[in-house]
Structures are given as structure tokens and as C-alpha cells.
Amino acid sequence: MNFNPCMKHKLVRKTVRRFAEAELGPIAHDIDRDARFPWEVIEKMRPLNFFGLQVPKEYGGADVDSISYAITIEELSRVCAGIGLCVTVHNSVGAYPIVKFGTGEQKERFLPSLACGERIGAFCLTEANAGSDAGGVETSAVRDGVDYVINGTKIFVTNGGVCGSAIIFAITDPENTRNAASVFIVEKGTPGFTVGEIEDLCGMRANPVSSLFFEDCRVPASNLLGRAGDGLRVGLAALDTGRIGIAAQALGIAQGAYDAALKYAKERHQFRKPIASFQTIQNYLADMATEIDAARLLLYRACAFKDAGQPFGSEAAMAKLYCSSVANRVTSLAVQVLGGYGYSREYDVERYFRDAKVTEIYEGTSEVQRMVIARNLLAQLT
Amino acid sequence: MVSELPWDARTGTLKREMAGGMMNPACKHAMEAALQLKHIHGAHITALTMGPPMAEEVLREAVAMGADRGILLTDKRLAGADTLITSYTLARAIEAVCPHFDLVLCGCSAADSETAQVGPQLAEELGVPGVAYVEQLSIQQGAVVRMQRVADDFLETLEMKLPGLVTLTTSKYAPRYVPLSGVQDAFESGEILTLDADGLGLDPNVVGLKGSPTQILDVFSPTTGKKNIVLKGAPKKIVEQLLEKFDDRIGGAAGKDLKVDEQG
Amino acid sequence: MSEIKSSIWVFGDYRNYFQNRVTLQLLARAVDMAPSIDAEVCAVVFGHEVDEWIGEYIAHGARKVYVIEDPALKQYSVEIYTALMERLALEYRPDIILVGATSFGREFAPRVAKRLGTGLTADCVGLDINESGLLVQTAPSFGGNLLAKIVTPTSRPQMATVRPGTFQEIPHNYEATGEVIRLPLPAGLPEDRVRLIHSERVEQRDQKLEDAAVVVCGGRGMGSKQKFKKLHELARLLDGEVGATRPVVYSDWIGTDALVGQAGRHIRPQVLFSFGISGAIQHTAAVNDSNFIIAVNKNLNATMMKMSDVAIVADANQFCLALIKELKKRIRD
Numbered sequence: 001m002n003f004n005p006c007m008k009h010k011l012v013r014k015t016v017r018r019f020a021e022a023e024l025g026p027i028a029h030d031i032d033r034d035a036r037f038p039w040e041v042i043e044k045m046r047p048l049n050f051f052g053l054q055v056p057k058e059y060g061g062a063d064v065d066s067i068s069y070a071i072t073i074e075e076l077s078r079v080c081a082g083i084g085l086c087v088t089v090h091n092s093v094g095a096y097p098i099v100k101f102g103t104g105e106q107k108e109r110f111l112p113s114l115a116c117g118e119r120i121g122a123f124c125l126t127e128a129n130a131g132s133d134a135g136g137v138e139t140s141a142v143r144d145g146v147d148y149v150i151n152g153t154k155i156f157v158t159n160g161g162v163c164g165s166a167i168i169f170a171i172t173d174p175e176n177t178r179n180a181a182s183v184f185i186v187e188k189g190t191p192g193f194t195v196g197e198i199e200d201l202c203g204m205r206a207n208p209v210s211s212l213f214f215e216d217c218r219v220p221a222s223n224l225l226g227r228a229g230d231g232l233r234v235g236l237a238a239l240d241t242g243r244i245g246i247a248a249q250a251l252g253i254a255q256g257a258y259d260a261a262l263k264y265a266k267e268r269h270q271f272r273k274p275i276a277s278f279q280t281i282q283n284y285l286a287d288m289a290t291e292i293d294a295a296r297l298l299l300y301r302a303c304a305f306k307d308a309g310q311p312f313g314s315e316a317a318m319a320k321l322y323c324s325s326v327a328n329r330v331t332s333l334a335v336q337v338l339g340g341y342g343y344s345r346e347y348d349v350e351r352y353f354r355d356a357k358v359t360e361i362y363e364g365t366s367e368v369q370r371m372v373i374a375r376n377l378l379a380q381l382t
Numbered sequence: 383m384v385s386e387l388p389w390d391a392r393t394g395t396l397k398r399e400m401a402g403g404m405m406n407p408a409c410k411h412a413m414e415a416a417l418q419l420k421h422i423h424g425a426h427i428t429a430l431t432m433g434p435p436m437a438e439e440v441l442r443e444a445v446a447m448g449a450d451r452g453i454l455l456t457d458k459r460l461a462g463a464d465t466l467i468t469s470y471t472l473a474r475a476i477e478a479v480c481p482h483f484d485l486v487l488c489g490c491s492a493a494d495s496e497t498a499q500v501g502p503q504l505a506e507e508l509g510v511p512g513v514a515y516v517e518q519l520s521i522q523q524g525a526v527v528r529m530q531r532v533a534d535d536f537l538e539t540l541e542m543k544l545p546g547l548v549t550l551t552t553s554k555y556a557p558r559y560v561p562l563s564g565v566q567d568a569f570e571s572g573e574i575l576t577l578d579a580d581g582l583g584l585d586p587n588v589v590g591l592k593g594s595p596t597q598i599l600d601v602f603s604p605t606t607g608k609k610n611i612v613l614k615g616a617p618k619k620i621v622e623q624l625l626e627k628f629d630d631r632i633g634g635a636a637g638k639d640l641k642v643d644e645q646g
Numbered sequence: 647m648s649e650i651k652s653s654i655w656v657f658g659d660y661r662n663y664f665q666n667r668v669t670l671q672l673l674a675r676a677v678d679m680a681p682s683i684d685a686e687v688c689a690v691v692f693g694h695e696v697d698e699w700i701g702e703y704i705a706h707g708a709r710k711v712y713v714i715e716d717p718a719l720k721q722y723s724v725e726i727y728t729a730l731m732e733r734l735a736l737e738y739r740p741d742i743i744l745v746g747a748t749s750f751g752r753e754f755a756p757r758v759a760k761r762l763g764t765g766l767t768a769d770c771v772g773l774d775i776n777e778s779g780l781l782v783q784t785a786p787s788f789g790g791n792l793l794a795k796i797v798t799p800t801s802r803p804q805m806a807t808v809r810p811g812t813f814q815e816i817p818h819n820y821e822a823t824g825e826v827i828r829l830p831l832p833a834g835l836p837e838d839r840v841r842l843i844h845s846e847r848v849e850q851r852d853q854k855l856e857d858a859a860v861v862v863c864g865g866r867g868m869g870s871k872q873k874f875k876k877l878h879e880l881a882r883l884l885d886g887e888v889g890a891t892r893p894v895v896y897s898d899w900i901g902t903d904a905l906v907g908q909a910g911r912h913i914r915p916q917v918l919f920s921f922g923i924s925g926a927i928q929h930t931a932a933v934n935d936s937n938f939i940i941a942v943n944k945n946l947n948a949t950m951m952k953m954s955d956v957a958i959v960a961d962a963n964q965f966c967l968a969l970i971k972e973l974k975k976r977i978r979d
Contacts, residue, residue: 068566469760499755499759502760503756534748539844542839597798601787611955621971634809634812635938636883637666
């Protein structure tokens with residue numbers, strides 16, 4: 001078991017960090033303040049394979065290993081979590097479900113434009129009355145000839161305001177308890193599919209999170225991902241992969257906050273010494289570094305299992321649960337270390353603090369992650 | 383950046399493994415220039431570096447950017463070389479792996495010791511003409527390279543026939559971003575050749591630390607014991623004192639002569 | 647040729663004379679070091695119509711000047727000058743050769759060192775003779791974060807390049823005399839394989855704050871927007887740029903892109919003037935890469951004063967005005 005990063009992963013990290021610091025670094029503060037999606041940077045990301053990380057080469061993707069993927073999301077999020085979020089959601093739950101469950105025809109039709117970033121992907125599950133309770137979804141997709149007609153409203157859709165295609169979780173067979181739902185690919189421009197207003201959120205503000213409305217939205221049956229009734233299977237598989245991305249995102253936020261706190265502690269002088277020479281601050285830094293390392297190892301284990309073809313759902317849940325809780329603890333401590341400057345919106349640390357919170361909420365709340373882990377633990381008893 | 387003092391007083395070499403190695407910025411610009419030339423004229427690009435085994439990463443990065451292959455010169459006996467011996471070793475390697483080269487491109491200086499000497503000395507060793515601190519270059523008809531640079535406040539346009547050597551500044555040829563598929567491919571299928579002193583037929587007594595005419599006696603931090611000069615009094619008097627002591631320093635930075643005018 | 651005395655040679659780089667005085671600065675250093683190794687200080691001049699420089703070098707410390715003068719040498723040529731220096735060095739065997747680290751010097755010196763098979767240390771910030779009579783060359787290492795002391799134990803000559811402004815020249819002495827050794831252009835010189843197609847003088851190009859060799863930074867201590875404006879005049883006199891601290895930018899005494907600080911721009915000038923700045927960490931973190939800091943403040947204990955190389959206790963505005971007045975007198979255009 002080699003715990004040292006290999007040369008390839010070191011180079012991936014440097015490559016992404018260089019891009020993130022040069023292109024996102026100068027604007028991260030302002031696009032958060034103004035809740036602006038930076039199309040000009042997205043444009044530069046397209047030829048660099050950021051949008052095709054988990055798409056096979058034949059469709060224009062880079063198809064990198066999971067640890068490279070995690071490193072990419074981490075390094076983007078370390079500078080700008082909102083864009084790190086855009087990229088991971090696009091890859092994990094916007095494109096990857098099509099890679100895993102799509103027919104040859106669907107892959108041909110949808111993957112190339114997703115892989116090159118021409119279209120940004122989104123995944124719609126949550127509704128006003130259905131968050132953690134995915135079974136409570138009310139959006140319906142009714143068969144009508146060769147089409148399905150979709151009606152319903154999805155809320156809190158990451159990338160909602162800019163997506164070119166969305167993967168929708170809808171009820172096709174209300175009577176059937178186990179196979180009630182199906183998953184559809186809906187393209188922007190389809191009549192009846194409209195985008196709502198961008199949400200005004202505490203953090204991740206560069207990401208255009210919005211509601212998506214489906215009013216008698218007609219999609220061909222060839223847009224059904226998997227078979228009718230496969231909704232739960234496809235949805236849960238998508239979320240497993242998504243968890244790795246979100247864990248990486250949370251890790252990046254934690255790392256960014258920690259880096260800022262460490263730098264500040266070395267430069268800031270009080271009582272004629274750098275505050276890093278005081279034991280309390282040293283304890284904080286030691287705790288932060290240890291937790292970040294532990295979170296990273298949990299994440300990479302989930303990645304390794306996924307790439308080896310082993311079941312990794314519980315491990316991914318552990319990674320997401322732990323990375324998000326570390327992000328919250330570390331960012332809070334980072335604000336504390338920077339004191340008044342940490343609380344000021346002129347500096348970056350309070351943004352990390354705001355961004356961290358949602359990582360315990362979306363793509364499966366921490367409570368849901370615990371459910372997944374417990375289910376796995378208890379299943380082993382029987 | 384290096385946090386610990388990487389100076390091994392026993393062997394008199396710098397412990398390069400401790401620094402997080404990365405491609406020297408000026409070399410990245412040279413790599414970008416090579417890629418642009420390749421795009422216009424078609425070319426085979428060989429990236430060459432001398433260093434510890436972990437320097438392979440820099441070659442993988444070069445291949446990820448678009449180089450056709452990488453050559454790693456690595457051998458403990460080559461370590462500790464100063465610029466004279468470094469240029470000698472690099473020249474032998476180039477003659478061995480790419481004897482019919484047309485153009486050698488280098489970054490003008492390395493970020494670690496910034497001597498900017500290896501380029502000119504390498505040209506000498508290879509017996510080809512060379513120009514340093516070039517900002518822009520192009521290949522003309524008849525295998526001639528045309529170069530532009532600003533040297534000592536002169537804007538110069540120069541030409542030389544290939545084969546030749548050019549060192550580039552960082553003012554142009556901003557290095558392109560490396561696509562992630564490039565990184566992937568560089569590791570999966572990239573061609574990296576490793577050579578050591580024996581492979582090149584080098585005499586260990588001539589290369590590395592042993593062969594270097596200069597020797598480092600000591601490495602130390604400049605800020606230890608920083609004492610400053612305090613000047614007090616009437617502003618006019620302080621100005622005179624300041625300029626008396628530091629007119630060359632200030633003038634040198636400003637590019638102006640601040641000496642007292644004899645006639646004034 | 648019986649050379650009893652050892653010698654220190656300084657290459658005469660006279661392009662851009664007046665602005666570029668590095669040769670005179672090296673002569674001064676050579677004069678300082680010569681007694682410890684009982685050496686003679688010599689200058690080496692190649693070119694055409696060079697009498698003025700010969701005179702200057704003798705007036706600034708050279709006891710001997712080797713001259714090769716020919717119309718063919720009018721333009722500086724790395725290849726030709728390298729060949730000339732190589733022949734001279736092989737014939738007269740100097741102990742030390744010093745070259746100014748101009749663009750030309752930085753290409754010329756390594757080639758000469760290579761030809762002579764000797765070592766060269768670039769951009770020295772210090773040159774001394776140690777107890778063993780060796781030239782100790784102090785030069786930056788690791789991107790300038792560290793300094794290294796280097797010697798050339800056996801190879802000769804010992805060579806070093808030095809940046810302009812490192813050493814102080816000695817006041818000229820036009821009464822001084824020196825031997826001028828005029829040598830003919832040697833036969834069989836190589837043809838220059840690099841052709842100079844075009845050369846023209848350039849005006850100082852547009853500088854960014856981050857690239858400026860001289861930066862004048864101002865803080866609240868300047869007093870008012872009107873008084874702060876004087877810093878622009880000072881900067882102009884020194885071909886530098888103006889930077890400012892956060893409070894100054896917020897008070898609208900200058901535009902936001904002059905902000906030097908963690909939330910603004912990071913500078914690394916050769917000389918930084920810091921006027922009326924206390925030195926909050928957000929600012930000092932962005933200026934501590936400066937080579938040489940001159941701080942002006944009424945408070946000697948301000949952080950910026952402690953960080954500086956020269957701490958001037960005075961009213962920032964008054965000092966600025968006095969400095970501008972004196973510089974205007976001295977700067978020849």
C-alpha cells in the first residue's frame with residue numbers, strides 16, 4: 001500500500017492548480033459577490049478536458065482515473081468552490097449516468113457535446129416536497145405514443161441556470177412501489193422546459209442554481225435512460241459517483257481555508273511574535289492538517305475501490321460525510337485564526353466558511369450518508 | 383518554494399529532492415515557442431533535462447504539452463555540477479541522442495540560481511552560434527532564424543543560420559495550459575529515455591561536482607542579523623546623506639546617474 | 647612577457663555610458679581588493695573611438711588599460727569580443743576578470759569562461775578576498791531567498807559578473823595616470839555567425855507595477871491627496887511606479903490598481919521607497935521581496951521602518967519634497 005502520490009497525480013494537481021490560480025483566482029471573490037457565472041473561464045476550460053473527465057475517449061472525453069478526477073475537483077474548489085461544483089456535477093451526475101446507462105445511440109447523441117463542454121449538464125432530483133425522501137417525488141412522466149410527457153418542478157438544481165441538458169428523475173408508474181421512477185434526458189430548448197430564477201444562496205454563489213419547470217414537456221422515448229422503472233437504480237448509482245466529487249469539493253474548500261490560515265499565522269505578528277509561534281494556534285493548525293489528511297485518505301480509498309470495480313457506495317458515503325464535516329470545522333477555525341480579517345468580506349476566508357456549509361446538505365445530506373453507511377454495516381450482520 | 387535549507391555541508395551539493403520540483407518558468411516559455419514553431423513548420427521536439435530521478439515529471443509535462451519525447455539525464459555522479467560542467471554534459475547528451483538538431487531552445491535562466499550561463503556555454507560546447515534573451519523568433523527561408531530582443535536598451539533584430547541555439551525570455555510565448563488528456567497520455571504512452579554517465583561515456587572525474595571549477599563554500603539566509611541605517615534630522619540633510627551613501631544603488635535601479643553635478 | 651604582478655581585469659562596457667556605470671563600480675571594487683593579493687587593476691576596452699572611456703577608466707582606478715581599437719569592432723559582438731578576450735587572457739593571464747552583468751555581459755562572460763575552461767559566478771552581490779587569497783563570490787541562490795559564497799579554487803582566471811548598482815564607484819581623479827596598451831586587431835578572428843540586422847535605442851517601455859525596478863509607495867502618513875500626488879513626480883524622476891496602501895486607495899487619493907498588498911499587487915523592486923506607511927501585514931507581505939527598502943516615517947518603531955534597510959525619521963511629505971528638489975539638480979537628461 002503506497003501512500004505517496006504517484007508522479008502522474010502530482011502532475012495532475014500542478015496542472016489544475018496552475019489553471020485555477022491563474023484563471024479563477026483573480027475573479028473568485030467578485031463572482032461570488034455578484035453571483036456571476038464566468039463564461040469566459042468556462043470557455044478556456046473546454047479544450048482542457050474539464051468537462052469530459054469521466055467520458056470515454058471515443059466520445060471526446062479524457063476518461064481519467066478516479067483519483068485524478070478527485071484531484072481535479074479538489075484543486076478547482078480550493079480556489080473557487082462554485083466552479084468546482086459546476087464541474088463535478090456536470091461530470092458525475094450530468095454526463096456519467098449516460099456513460100454508464102446510455103444506449104450506443106444515446107451516447108453518440110449526448111456525450112460529445114457534454115465532453116467538450118459545449119453543453120453543461122445538470123441532474124434534477126429534489127423537489128419542494130422531496131429532498132432526502134426521493135420516493136416522495138411528484139414530477140410525472142406519462143407515456144403518450146412514442147413520447148413521454150413530463151410535468152413537475154425541480155428545485156435547487158445545480159448548473160440549472162446554464163445547463164444544456166438535464167437528467168430528470170420522474171415517476172412513470174405511480175402504482176409500482178419499487179419501480180415507480182424513471183430517468184430522462186431533457187435538452188434545453190425542448191418546448192415546456194423552462195428555467196426559473198437563480199437562487200440567492202449563502203455560498204457557491206458563482207454557480208447558477210435554479211428551479212427547472214416542466215409543463216407538458218414532451219420528450220421522445222429514446223431519451224429514457226435505462227428502462228422504464230430503472231429510476232432508483234440509475235439515480236442511486238449516479239449519486240454514488242457524485243459523492244466522490246462532492247467529497248473532493250469539500251476537501252478543496254478545507255485545503256484552501258487551511259492554506260490561508262497557515263500563511264496568515266506565519267505573517268501576522270502579535271505580542272512581537274508571529275501568531276504561529278503560540279501553542280493554541282499551533283494546535284488549531286495541527287488539528288486542521290490532520291483532519292484534512294484523514295479526509296483525503298478516505299476519499300482516495302473510495303476512488304480506488306471504484307476504479308477496481310469493487311462496490312464503493314458505503315466508502316463514498318463515508319468520504320462525503322467526513323470531508324464535508326471537516327470542511328465545516330476547518331473553515332470555521334480558519335476564520336477564527338484570521339480574526340477580524342477572517343470575518344471581513346474583503347478577504348477570502350469567509351467565503352470558504354459560507355461555501356463549506358452546503359457540502360453537508362446537497363447530494364445527500366449528512367443524515368442520508370449515515371443512513372447509507374448504517375444500512376451497509378447492518379446488512380453485514382445477516 | 384523551499385522551506386528548509388537544502389544545503390548538505392558534507393557533500394557540498396544542493397539537495398534538490400527537497401524542493402517541489404517543477405518546470406522552470408523560462409523553459410516553459412521555450413517549450414511553448416517550440417510548439418508554435420512545430421505548428422508552423424512541422425518539427426520533432428525532444429525535451430531534455432538533467433537532474434534527480436524525479437525530474438522525469440518535468441519531461442512528462444513537456445510531452446503532455448506536445449513534445450515528441452523526453453530525455454532524462456540522471457546519475458548521482460552528475461550532481462553538483464556548475465554551469466561549465468552542466469553545459470558540457472548536456473552537449474554530450476545532445477550529440478548522443480539528437481546529433482542532427484536544427485535548433486536548441488532554452489529558457490534564458492533557471493529560477494533557482496538564475497545564472498543564465500548554461501545557454502551561452504552550451505552553444506560554445508556544441509560549436510554552434512547562439513543568441514540569448516531573445517523575445518521572439520521565426521524561421522526564415524534557407525534555415526535561418528530571425529530573432530528580436532531588447533538588450534541594454536537597444537531593440538535588436540538578429541539572424542543566424544541553423545543549427546544554432548537560442549535562449550528565450552518570458553516576455554512572450556505564454557505557455558499554454560496542459561489538457562488533462564495530455565497528462566494522461568504522457569504517462570500511458572509517452573516516450574521517456576533515461577541516460578546516465580556511463581550511457582554517455584562520460585568520465586566521472588570530469589563531470590558533476592568533481593569536475594566543476596567553482597565550489598560553494600556556504601549557503602546562508604540574507605535576512606539574518608539585518609541591521610538598518612537610521613537617518614534623522616532636517617530633510618535636506620537626510621537627502622544629502624542618503625544620496626551620498628546610496629546614489630549608485632538608487633541610480634542603478636533607476637537607470638540614471640545621480641552623482642553630484644561638478645558644475646552645479 | 648614577464649608578468650610579476652597578478653592582475654584584476656575589468657571589462658569596459660561603455661554602451662549606455664552615464665546611465666550605465668557598472669564598469670566604474672567594478673573598478674572601485676577591484677581597487678579595494680587589489681592590495682590583499684598585490685594585484686594591478688586593469689581595464690579592457692574593445693571598440694572604435696574609445697578614448698573617452700579609456701580616460702574615464704583611468705580616472706576611476708585603472709592603472710592599465712588594454713585597448714583593441716578598430717572600425718570593425720564598433721558594434722558589440724559576443725562572438726568577436728569573446729575571441730578577443732580569450733586571446734588576451736591566454737597571453738596576459740589575469741588572476742581575476744570582472745564583467746558587468748548587463749545583457750551583453752551576461753552572454754559574453756559565460757562564453758569567455760567556457761573558452762578558458764574556468765568557473766564563473768553570475769550576479770554577485772559581494773566580492774572579497776579571503777585569507778587564502780581566493781576571490782569569494784557571494785551570489786543569490788534559490789531564486790534570491792538565499793545567498794551562496796562561491797570560490798574557484800584552482801582554475802584561472804576567477805570570473806564573476808556583477809549587476810549595476812551593487813558597488814559604489816570611487817570619485818574620479820583626473821590627475822591619475824595609467825598605462826595604455828594598444829594592441830592590434832589579431833589576424834584570424836572568426837567571422838561573426840550572428841548578423842545584426844537592425845538596432846535602435848528604445849525609450850523606457852511601459853512598466854507594470856510588478857516589473858518596476860523602482861517603486862514609490864505612499865501611505866496615510868503623506869497627509870493629503872494633494873501631498874500624495876508629489877510621489878508621482880518622484881517616481882517619474884526615478885523612472886519608477888507609484889503604489890499605495892489600502893487606506894490611501896479607499897480615501898481615493900489614487901486609483902485601485904495602485905494598491906500594493908495581499909488584496910492588491912505584489913511588488914519586487916530593486917529599490918522601494920515607503921513614505922508614511924506603518925506596515926500592516928496586508929501591505930508588508932506584498933513588499934518583502936524588495937531588494938532595498940528606504941522607509942520614511944515619523945515613528946521609528948513602525949513595522950515598515952524595522953523592515954527597511956534605511957529608516958528615515960522625518961515627515962514623509964517634507965522628505966519627499968526635499969528629495970525631489972535634490973534629484974532635479976542632479977539628474978542630467
